Amino acid sequence: MITNITVVGGTHGNETSGIQLVRNWQRFGVPAAYQALNIDCYLSNQAAIDANVRFLEEDLNRQFTPALLNKQPQSQEARLAHALNQHWGPKGSSEIDLMIDIHNTTSAMGATLIILEADEFHTQLARYVKQQMPEANILVEDEKPYAEHGYLCTLGQRGIMIEVGAQPQGVLRADVYELTHKMALAILDFVLLYNSNSVPALPPCDVFRFIENITFPLDEQGERLAMIHPALQDSDFKPLTQGDPVFTTFSGQVEQWQGDTIYPHFINEAAYHKLHVAFATATKAQL
Numbered sequence: 001m002i003t004n005i006t007v008v009g010g011t012h013g014n015e016t017s018g019i020q021l022v023r024n025w026q027r028f029g030v031p032a033a034y035q036a037l038n039i040d041c042y043l044s045n046q047a048a049i050d051a052n053v054r055f056l057e058e059d060l061n062r063q064f065t066p067a068l069l070n071k072q073p074q075s076q077e078a079r080l081a082h083a084l085n086q087h088w089g090p091k092g093s094s095e096i097d098l099m100i101d102i103h104n105t106t107s108a109m110g111a112t113l114i115i116l117e118a119d120e121f122h123t124q125l126a127r128y129v130k131q132q133m134p135e136a137n138i139l140v141e142d143e144k145p146y147a148e149h150g151y152l153c154t155l156g157q158r159g160i161m162i163e164v165g166a167q168p169q170g171v172l173r174a175d176v177y178e179l180t181h182k183m184a185l186a187i188l189d190f191v192l193l194y195n196s197n198s199v200p201a202l203p204p205c206d207v208f209r210f211i212e213n214i215t216f217p218l219d220e221q222g223e224r225l226a227m228i229h230p231a232l233q234d235s236d237f238k239p240l241t242q243g244d245p246v247f248t249t250f251s252g253q254v255e256q257w258q259g260d261t262i263y264p265h266f267i268n269e270a271a272y273h274k275l276h277v278a279f280a281t282a283t284k285a286q287l
C-alpha cells in the first residue's frame with residue numbers, strides 16, 4: 001500500500017511550476033478524488049524560493065547521499081538537507097511511501113517522469129503514465145542503487161521526479177504547468193489503482209536509460225570553446241547518431257557525434273552552466 005505521499009516543490013527555488021502546483025494544492029486542497037491518500041504538500045527550500053534562485057550555496061538536490069548525510073553540514077542547503085532528513089527520514093526508514101519531487105528544466109524535454117528503480121512498482125507506474133500521457137518521456141536513472149542517489153526524493157521509501165520543460169528559470173509557463181499538473185494526477189491515479197490491486201494489464205513502454213553527462217569542449221583555462229549546435233538544440237530525446245552535429249565552435253567549426261546512437265536530454269540546461277554539462281546521454285529501451 002502507498003498511503004503516505006509527499007508532493008514537493010521548490011527543491012530548486014527558481015523552478016516555478018512545482019512551486020505553484022504545491023501552493024495551489026496547499027491553498028485549494030488536493031483534488032477530492034485522492035481523499036483516500038494521505039498527501040502532504042511541501043515547499044522544500046523556502047529561502048531559495050524567496051530569492052528566486054536555484055539554491056543559495058549548494059544544490060539541495062545533490063545533498064542526500066548517505067555520505068553527505070553522515071558528514072557535518074557546511075552550507076545552508078547541506079544544513080537544510082540534514083533537517084529534512086530528520087523531518088522525513090532518516091533516509092532508508094521514512095514513513096513516506098512515495099515522494100514526488102517536481103522540477104522543471106530549460107531543456108525541451110517535454111513532460112518527463114524520472115524513475116530511479118525499474119522494479120515492479122516503477123515499471124507499472126511508467127507504463128501507466130505513458131498510457132495516460134503518450135507525449136510523456138520516461139527517464140530511468142538506475143545506474144546506481146536507489147539509496148546512493150543524492151536526490152531529495154530518495155528520502156521516501158520510493159521517490160520519483162517530475163521534470164518538465166522547456167521553461168526558463170523563474171518563469172511560469174501555462175503549458176509547462178499544465179503538463180506538470182497532468183503528470184502529477186496520472187501518478188496519483190496510478191497509486192489509487194495500485195492500492196486497490198486494479199492496475200490494468202499494461203503493454204511495455206519505451207524508456208530512456210541514463211548513461212552519462214557530456215561536457216562542453218574547454219581550453220586549458222576552462223573557457224568554453226563551443227556552444228550547442230543549432231541542429232541539436234531542442235532535440236531532447238531524439239536520436240543522435242554518428243556524424244550528427246553536436247557543437248559549433250567559436251572558430252566556426254562543427255564537432256560531430258562520435259559513437260553509438262544515443263538519446264540526448266538536458267540539452268543546454270541552464271542550471272548545469274557551472275558544471276559545463278552540455279547534455280546527458282541515454283539509451284532507448286523497453287520497460
Ligand SMILES: [Zn+2]
Pocket residue numbers: 011012015102103104
Ligand atoms: Zn530542478
